[in-house]
Amino acid sequence: MINTDDIEQKAGEQQPSARPDAAELQAAGERQPEGQNAFVRSVVDKTYEYGFTTDVETEVIDRGLTEDTVRLISQKKGEPDWLLEFRLKAFRYWLTQEQPTWGHLKMPEIDYQAISYYADPTAKKKSGPKSLEEIDPELMKTFDKLGIPLEERLALSGTAVDAVMDSVSVKTTFREKLAEQGIIFCSISEAVREHPELVRKYLGSVVPYRDNFFAALNSAVFSDGSFVYIPKGVRCPMELSTYFRINAQGTGQFERTLIVCDEDAYVSYLEGCTAPMRDENQLHAAIVEIVVEARAEVKYSTVQNWYPGDKDGRGGVLNLVTKRGLLRGQDSKLSWTQVETGSAITWKYPSCVLAGEGSQAEFYSVAVTNNHQQADTGTKMIHLAPRTRSTIISKGISAGRSQNSYRGLVRVAAKAEGARNYSSCDSLLLSSACGAHTFPYMDVQNPTAVVEHEATTSKISEDQLFYCQQRGIPQEEAVGLIVNGYAKDVLQKLPMEFAVEAQKLLSVSLEGTVG
Amino acid sequence: MQNSQSATVTAPSQEGRAGGEAQYIDLFRSERALLDAHSTPFFNERREAALAAFERMGFPSRKVERYRYTDVAAAFAPDYGLNLSRLRIPANPYEAFRCDVPNLSTSVYFVVNDQLFKEALPKAKLPEGVVVDSLAAPFLEDSPLELGRSVLGGLSALDSDPISALNAMLGQEGLLIYIPAGVRVERPIQVVNILRSAVPLMVNRHVQIIVEAGAEVQLLFCDHAADDQDFLATQTVEVRVGEGARVELYELEETHARCRRFSNLTADVAAGAHLTHATLTLTCGITRNQTDVVLSGRGASVNLYGCAIADGEQHVDNNTLIDHRAPGCKSRELYKYVVDEQSTGAFAGRVLVREEAQQTESQETNANLVCTPEARMYTQPMLEIYADDVQCSHGSTVGQMNDDALFYMRQRGISEAEARLLLKQAFASEVINQITLTPLRDRLHYLIDKRFRGELSHCTSCRMCGKGSL
Numbered sequence: 001m002i003n004t005d006d007i008e009q010k011a012g013e014q015q016p017s018a019r020p021d022a023a024e025l026q027a028a029g030e031r032q033p034e035g036q037n038a039f040v041r042s043v044v045d046k047t048y049e050y051g052f053t054t055d056v057e058t059e060v061i062d063r064g065l066t067e068d069t070v071r072l073i074s075q076k077k078g079e080p081d082w083l084l085e086f087r088l089k090a091f092r093y094w095l096t097q098e099q100p101t102w103g104h105l106k107m108p109e110i111d112y113q114a115i116s117y118y119a120d121p122t123a124k125k126k127s128g129p130k131s132l133e134e135i136d137p138e139l140m141k142t143f144d145k146l147g148i149p150l151e152e153r154l155a156l157s158g159t160a161v162d163a164v165m166d167s168v169s170v171k172t173t174f175r176e177k178l179a180e181q182g183i184i185f186c187s188i189s190e191a192v193r194e195h196p197e198l199v200r201k202y203l204g205s206v207v208p209y210r211d212n213f214f215a216a217l218n219s220a221v222f223s224d225g226s227f228v229y230i231p232k233g234v235r236c237p238m239e240l241s242t243y244f245r246i247n248a249q250g251t252g253q254f255e256r257t258l259i260v261c262d263e264d265a266y267v268s269y270l271e272g273c274t275a276p277m278r279d280e281n282q283l284h285a286a287i288v289e290i291v292v293e294a295r296a297e298v299k300y301s302t303v304q305n306w307y308p309g310d311k312d313g314r315g316g317v318l319n320l321v322t323k324r325g326l327l328r329g330q331d332s333k334l335s336w337t338q339v340e341t342g343s344a345i346t347w348k349y350p351s352c353v354l355a356g357e358g359s360q361a362e363f364y365s366v367a368v369t370n371n372h373q374q375a376d377t378g379t380k381m382i383h384l385a386p387r388t389r390s391t392i393i394s395k396g397i398s399a400g401r402s403q404n405s406y407r408g409l410v411r412v413a414a415k416a417e418g419a420r421n422y423s424s425c426d427s428l429l430l431s432s433a434c435g436a437h438t439f440p441y442m443d444v445q446n447p448t449a450v451v452e453h454e455a456t457t458s459k460i461s462e463d464q465l466f467y468c469q470q471r472g473i474p475q476e477e478a479v480g481l482i483v484n485g486y487a488k489d490v491l492q493k494l495p496m497e498f499a500v501e502a503q504k505l506l507s508v509s510l511e512g513t514v515g
Numbered sequence: 516m517q518n519s520q521s522a523t524v525t526a527p528s529q530e531g532r533a534g535g536e537a538q539y540i541d542l543f544r545s546e547r548a549l550l551d552a553h554s555t556p557f558f559n560e561r562r563e564a565a566l567a568a569f570e571r572m573g574f575p576s577r578k579v580e581r582y583r584y585t586d587v588a589a590a591f592a593p594d595y596g597l598n599l600s601r602l603r604i605p606a607n608p609y610e611a612f613r614c615d616v617p618n619l620s621t622s623v624y625f626v627v628n629d630q631l632f633k634e635a636l637p638k639a640k641l642p643e644g645v646v647v648d649s650l651a652a653p654f655l656e657d658s659p660l661e662l663g664r665s666v667l668g669g670l671s672a673l674d675s676d677p678i679s680a681l682n683a684m685l686g687q688e689g690l691l692i693y694i695p696a697g698v699r700v701e702r703p704i705q706v707v708n709i710l711r712s713a714v715p716l717m718v719n720r721h722v723q724i725i726v727e728a729g730a731e732v733q734l735l736f737c738d739h740a741a742d743d744q745d746f747l748a749t750q751t752v753e754v755r756v757g758e759g760a761r762v763e764l765y766e767l768e769e770t771h772a773r774c775r776r777f778s779n780l781t782a783d784v785a786a787g788a789h790l791t792h793a794t795l796t797l798t799c800g801i802t803r804n805q806t807d808v809v810l811s812g813r814g815a816s817v818n819l820y821g822c823a824i825a826d827g828e829q830h831v832d833n834n835t836l837i838d839h840r841a842p843g844c845k846s847r848e849l850y851k852y853v854v855d856e857q858s859t860g861a862f863a864g865r866v867l868v869r870e871e872a873q874q875t876e877s878q879e880t881n882a883n884l885v886c887t888p889e890a891r892m893y894t895q896p897m898l899e900i901y902a903d904d905v906q907c908s909h910g911s912t913v914g915q916m917n918d919d920a921l922f923y924m925r926q927r928g929i930s931e932a933e934a935r936l937l938l939k940q941a942f943a944s945e946v947i948n949q950i951t952l953t954p955l956r957d958r959l960h961y962l963i964d965k966r967f968r969g970e971l972s973h974c975t976s977c978r979m980c981g982k983g984s985l
Contacts, residue, residue, distance in 0.1 A: 102580070104899075412913075414888050414889075427898075427900070429900065429902075429903040429905070430903070431903055432870065432873070432902060432903040432904070433870070433901075434901075434903070435899070435900060435901040436898075436900045437897070437898060437899040437900060438896075438897060438898040438899075438909070439895070439897045440895065440896060440897070440911070441893070441894075441895045442892070442893065442894040442895065442911065442913060443891070443892075443893050444883070444885055444891070444892045444893075444894075444913040445885075445888070445890075445891045445892075446885070446888055447885045447886050447887055447888055447890065447915050448915055449885070449913065449914070449915075450912075450913070450914040450915070451912065451913040451914065452910075452911075452912045452913075452914075453894075453896070453909075453910060453911045453912070454908070454909070454910040454911075455896075455898060455908060455909050455910070456907065456908040457898055457900050457905060457906075457907040457908070458905065458906055458907070459903045459904055459905070
């Protein structure tokens with residue numbers, strides 16, 4: 001008989017030899033070698049790969065938040081009066097509100113006056129970059145490190161990218177090609193200038209500024225973000241993508257994404273996030289609003305890898321985001337897919353309001369927490385119209401000393417005849433010091449609705465681990481395999497290139513958690 | 516009789532009422548002497564602390580997580596009288612009432628409002644050492660009971676739950692059920708709670724159940740209202756299950772639309788012990804049952820069952836918390852609701868598995884039938900897990916009857932109404948079948964059948980009104 005302890009020991013012996021390699025790689029700041037085994041070993045030390053800061057000239061306004069700050073942001077962006085009015089209303093409402101405390105989270109106190117609400121890495125160029133050459137080379141290197149296919153040479157990957165650094169959108173690719181079909185994909189500041197009628201119509205229509213504390217804050221100080229408009233009947237030919245990065249120290253990122261998908265249109269939208277290592281907590285309070293008209297379909301995928309803080313829970317990003325889609329039209333469809341591996345605190349519920357008859361919504365989520373990370377995430381499915389359907393698949397993985405909660409609401413209003421919901425949330429526990437929690441809320445008011453929820457929590461199966469190890473797969477790798485298998489239902493919903501990244505992220509996030 | 520009874524009732528003070536809480540606090544302050552004079556010492560000892568806690572918390576708003584589904588302040592807003600001078604109700608409940616479960620031989624005790632009816636104690640003797648008495652008994656000088664005061668009380672969350680605090684603030688008399696170590700009580704003990712009053716009445720019941728190591732007992736609590744009157748009943752039940760002991764506690768509520776019941780049960784289950792608790796709500800006005808169980812010793816286990824059948828304006832809210840504090844414990848929960856007409860059902864079950872509670876097994880199921888567009892069901896099964904070697908699952912469903920099953924029965928000549936009835940019965944019987952007391956189980960099947968047929972009046976077994984229905 002083979003003793004598992006022996007195998008564990010052997011696996012343990014292999015690790016030290018891999019370490020120097022990893023350190024070298026890290027020092028060189030290079031991407032990892034090909035292949036899962038090599039990759040997994042290369043990151044045994046589990047440092048945060050994207051934790052570099054970019055030394056770009058950044059214009060940061062003074063810290064603090066007053067009505068003047070709001071006016072200054074608006075003025076810097078040369079906004080019309082109606083938008084300033086919107087910001088001020090939100091700001092005044094925000095002043096009357098208190099930060100909510102109901103999350104299953106231990107939040108560090110946020111000093112809203114110690115944050116700078118506007119950082120502009122492109123400030124030295126007055127009108128923003130016109131072409132790739134004009135972008136600060138340091139900034140380009142940043143994006144190279146992030147592996148963003150910003151340059152045209154990556155046209156093959158078929159992704160149009162809008163990169164948002166700190167608060168300002170730095171570059172949008174493929175604009176012209178998209179414009180041919182009438183698709184608008186630009187930063188929200190540009191959209192305010194060039195398509196004010198659209199922005200005015202939809203901004204705040206899904207997430208009103210009174211929605212919650214952080215939505216009010218964002219509505220007051222949002223600096224940039226992406227705007228997407230897909231006209232009637234157009235199938236967006238490529239995946240649209242935004243990369244967010246917080247770079248400057250002591251700043252918050254408050255971006256705002258607005259996606260409008262008109263009748264019979266289709267778009268797939270990707271969002272990726274990173275931030276450098278900082279000792280203090282950085283605040284990220286974004287809003288994503290999606291409007292889906294009749295028979296249109298929107299896929300929204302997020303791979304969130306904000307800096308999670310160090311091993312002892314110092315620093316990291318506070319990710320407090322409001323994301324909501326309104327399925328306005330009949331038979332419209334919206335799908336949220338999220339892979340959450342970063343952030344010290346993740347507190348968000350990408351939601352769907354199913355207001356169109358026969359509309360369909362999906363939510364697929366993998367949330368990984370390690371060390372001292374905390375996540376309280378899930379979704380809300382509000383069924384308002386008849387024949388609406390929703391599916392929730394949530395997979396939580398907790399390791400280290402982290403706390404991972406699923407919280408979701410399924411509401412079926414009295415008029416939602418024949419509404420159907422299926423929710424399944426599973427939790428995997430990888431250490432004895434972590435927590436996995438499930439808080440599903442259901443509120444059903446229609447007798448024809450069928451709502452089902454199931455959840456399981458367990459630790460990684462000893463049998464599965466033993467099986468892998470017996471076949472010479474080291475423990476670390478075996479855990480990676482099992483976790484990837486566990487999360488497969490969600491990962492396969494991601495667009496291909498994101499799925500690869502997400503898989504790697506899962507392994508990185510869970511390095512060193514077992515054994 | 517009714518006149519004399521209403522004269523004894525002290526109405527809450529009308530003056531200086533700022534909110535719903537003030538009504539009770541003012542009453543407490545002005546009638547303190549009367550309260551103390553007519554109470555068991557046990558209650559007087561904790562009044563101050565309870566008052567402080569209640570003043571601090573007030574009635575929970577719907578923003579308080581555990582109370583989000585029930586509007587407590589509204590239920591407590593009307594003026595209810597309180598029988599502070601403890602005048603006895605001069606009626607023998609035996610004559611007025613029989614809670615008949617055929618073939619079930621029990622030792623029956625009556626609690627009229629919140630007073631144990633000592634004039635009608637069961638004739639059969641209980642096993643040696645078993646006590647079913649007023650909570651005043653252990654405080655009497657000649658009491659054979661050697662219960663440390665530390666054993667009594669202490670489980671209710673007086674400082675964190677406003678209803679428990681209010682109950683302790685105004686409580687006067689309690690019921691003690693004590694089973695000594697190793698005693699197996701063959702015959703179930705039945706406690707019939709009867710609400711009787713000619714004027715709107717508030718009662719504050721308190722029950723202490725102490726089952727020592729290795730003892731076994733089955734308990735059945737039945738709630739009835741004998742008068743068509745507004746009643747508000749708060750109840751705190753504390754259950755201590757000693758090492759290796761076994762307790763089954765069934766609570767059956769058959770009151771009427773003008774009754775409001777707020778019951779908080781807290782239980783502590785020691786190593787190797789088992790507790791089964793079932794709450795069956797057949798007819799009621801507003802009912803909120805909060806059940807908190809702590810599994811404090813290795814290998815303890817608990818089964819919580821609930822079945823609620825609601826129609827009209829009924830409101831049934833079951834809120835449970837199972838706290839796994841020791842390794843190797845098991846918990847199982849099964850709650851089923853049928854919400855019809857304009858009724859509301861709510862279920863919130865939280866299972867907490869602490870870091871030290873490795874090898875926990877926990878299963879939580881909640882299934883609900885929503886029968887009309889006006890009926891509403893809230894459900895919230897929660898898992899909070901801090902240990903890694905666990906197997907926990909929860910599932911909940913809300914839906915309507917299976918069309919295929921209906922069609923199958925109709926094909927075989929069963930009328931649609933009958934088919935629906937059968938399906939509802941089958942749905943509810945999953946919970947009823949968990950009951951190990953066979954006569955009670957049969958009786959419940961019968962009651963539920965009648966309930967679904969609409970033949971169950973507000974109280975079938977009450978000979979007093981004899982009206983059949985209201």
